[in-house]
Amino acid sequence: MCECGSSRTPGAGPFASGRELVEFVLNAHGGSVARSALPGALEHICQGCGTPFTLERFVQSCPACGGVHAVSPPRATDPAAIQFAGADFIASPAEFMGDYWLG
Numbered sequence: 569m570c571e572c573g574s575s576r577t578p579g580a581g582p583f584a585s586g587r588e589l590v591e592f593v594l595n596a597h598g599g600s601v602a603r604s605a606l607p608g609a610l611e612h613i614c615q616g617c618g619t620p621f622t623l624e625r626f627v628q629s630c631p632a633c634g635g636v637h638a639v640s641p642p643r644a645t646d647p648a649a650i651q652f653a654g655a656d657f658i659a660s661p662a663e664f665m666g667d668y669w670l671g
């Protein structure tokens with residue numbers, strides 16, 4: 569059953585914030601969601617370094633600092649819903665993201 573549009577726990581799942589949301593999207597549907605393209609690209613200002621970039625997938629890193637940002641499927645069209653995993657999440661993007669970046 570798809571849990572993208574519902575949350576059993578307030579403050580968790582697709583309506584969590586920050587790193588919790590990023591990790592939720594990374595794990596959703598075995599990672600297939602994170603690799604998927606958004607319905608429409610979202611213009612965003614990196615919440616880590618302030619560099620403008622275009623979010624084209626549900627999980628994507630800032631091209632300047634590598635900071636990982638994500639948006640959940642129910643809010644995929646809302647730039648204000650983009651969450652930032654936090655500066656320390658970027659230390660080992662390959663470790664966290666693995667094939668996400670390569671795919």
Ligand SMILES: [Zn+2]
Nearest residue numbers: 614617630633
């Ligand atoms: Zn950045």
